[in-house]
């Protein structure tokens with residue numbers, strides 16, 4: 638297919654998805670809460686910059702399951718499948734040829750640190766969803782890492798514009814320690830919802846808990862509700 642028509646198709650599909658999830662997305666706590674918990678100036682989605690119980694950090698701590706998979710660009714593949722019209726497996730070149738998004742957002746870890754204003758470059762999960770087109774029955778995604786980590790998200794959270802699969806952070810290729818070559822980020826939820834070393838995005842027709850969600854962490858993970866544990 639020609640590059641232009643490919644891009645047009647993604648944009649058209651993205652608009653359809655946006656219309657489909659607009660209402661649910663607008664009702665999510667991180668954009669609609671009337672009594673959010675936190676302090677500081679108001680951020681771009683209307684919440685206090687520093688969520689309740691968080692402290693700012695300048696350094697970027699590393700958290701994992703005690704093991705950091707070593708995945709080269711050549712080896713890296715992303716499977717996007719499940720409840721979708723057209724499943725795909727993307728290699729590095731396929732991924733880098735998708736529309737690239739630059740953004741600056743905050744990173745809130747459940748262990749109480751927040752790293753503010755991180756510059757990222759990557760691909761919107763919404764653009765990947767537009768490529769595979771979730772079936773009308775799709776409600777959630779389960780993201781899988783190369784370290785066997787999993788974490789779940791509702792589609793109204795996953796399709797937000799600031800949810801990216803990033804390959805660049807702080808103007809440098811994403812380090813292996815932080816999930817390079819590619820990880821997900823979820824700026825409006827605690828950071829465990831973003832899988833490092835991402836290898837598969839599985840669309841689901843019902844919710845399925847991930848690694849930490851099965852071990853007592855919150856299913857929903859809303860920072861401005863101090864929503865850490867289930």
Ligand SMILES: Nc1nc2c(c(=O)[nH]1)N[C@H]1C(S)=C(S)[C@@H](COP(=O)(O)O)O[C@H]1N2
Nearest residue numbers: 698699700701702782786815829831832833
């Ligand atoms: N694949 C994978 N992704 C993961 C984790 C993990 O152990 N494996 N840890 C999560 C947790 S608990 C947090 S707080 C962030 C930490 O990201 P960082 O190490 O880059 O700070 O990644 C999340 N994503």
Ligand SMILES: [Mo]
Nearest residue numbers: 746747748829
């Ligand atoms: Mo975490």
